[in-house]
Amino acid sequence: MSLRLNDTAPNFTANTTLGAINFHEWLDGQWAVLFSHPKDFTPVCTTELGYVARIEQEFANRNTKVIGLSVDPIEDHSKWAVDIEETQGARVNYPMIGDTDLAVAKLYDMLPAEETGTCEGRTAATNATVRSVFVIGPDKKIKMTMTYPMGTGRNFDEILRVLDSLQLTAKHKVSTPANWKQGEDIIIVPSVSSDDAKTMFPGGWKTLKPYLRIAAQPD
Known part of the structure; x- marks a missing residue:
């Protein structure tokens, strides 16, 4: 297998x-x-x-x-x-x-x-x-x-980019969009409610669609 x-x-x-x-x-x-x-x-x-x-x-x-x-x-x-x-x-x-x-x-x-x-x-x-x-x-x-x-x-620069994304998403309830690089905006995962997002992302976010919320990368 x-x-x-x-x-x-x-x-x-x-x-x-x-x-x-x-x-x-x-x-x-x-x-x-x-x-x-x-x-x-x-x-x-x-x-x-x-x-x-x-x-x-x-x-x-x-x-x-x-x-x-x-x-x-x-x-x-x-x-x-x-x-x-x-x-x-x-x-x-x-x-x-x-x-x-x-x-x-x-x-x-x-x-x-x-x-x-x-x-x-x-x-x-x-x-x-x-x-x-x-x-x-x-x-x-x-x-x-x-x-x-x-x-x-x-492309080992891509592998470093993937590592950055994997480590970030392992720590926070976020995903990274296409071509994302360290320090750029992220996506709040759909499983996070708006109420919880207010605590997790105090800087706010932009809602493009109910399932697509963009926020600054957390620390």
């Missing part, structure tokens, strides 16, 4: 470039972004890993850990990291999982559960679906998933 939003992120143990981890223990009550790659030494993923390395502090500012995954061995990850730093100008300091037996890729439904073998002999094309992003909350629940084609680089 495929993973859905609000499912518990499956736990696993794995070797990474920073040592062995138990995933749920590694989360340690923080938010996390798990993003996967079909193979080491691939061009688009090289730019992605480098960009995440450059903005890793932005994730830390949001109480969010970052972890990558590729089906190749961690020894290859370490060699790839040299190329990434040379070409992208940033060192990869976050862990990269070596999923050589495809276990995590299958656990997260990025490869079929019945897939046989290991990473040996596999190409980026045969691993094309191992190219997803999972945002996981402090409660270990999956809050967002995205899967990209191999030729399209992922």
Whole structure:
């Protein structure tokens, strides 16, 4: 069965470039972004890993850990990291999982559960679906998933935007409109009555429709 939003992120143990981890223990009550790659030494993923390395502090500012995954061995990850730093100008300091037996890729439904073998002999094309992003909350629940084609680089600024929205909506009874960015107006969720909204949003709001009430972003 495929993973859905609000499912518990499956736990696993794995070797990474920073040592062995138990995933749920590694989360340690923080938010996390798990993003996967079909193979080491691939061009688009090289730019992605480098960009995440450059903005890793932005994730830390949001109480969010970052972890990558590729089906190749961690020894290859370490060699790839040299190329990434040379070409992208940033060192990869976050862990990269070596999923050589495809276990995590299958656990997260990025490869079929019945897939046989290991990473040996596999190409980026045969691993094309191992190219997803999972945002996981402090409660270990999956809050967002995205899967990209191999030729399209992922937009990690968008992932930061989603994190901002997820963290805001987890704290307040609000939703964020299309293209919302941190600091912009929000939507009061329909389940909040007008009487309750007066207390929660003392600055008032604009009613466009009974179900569409716009207010300033709360702190």
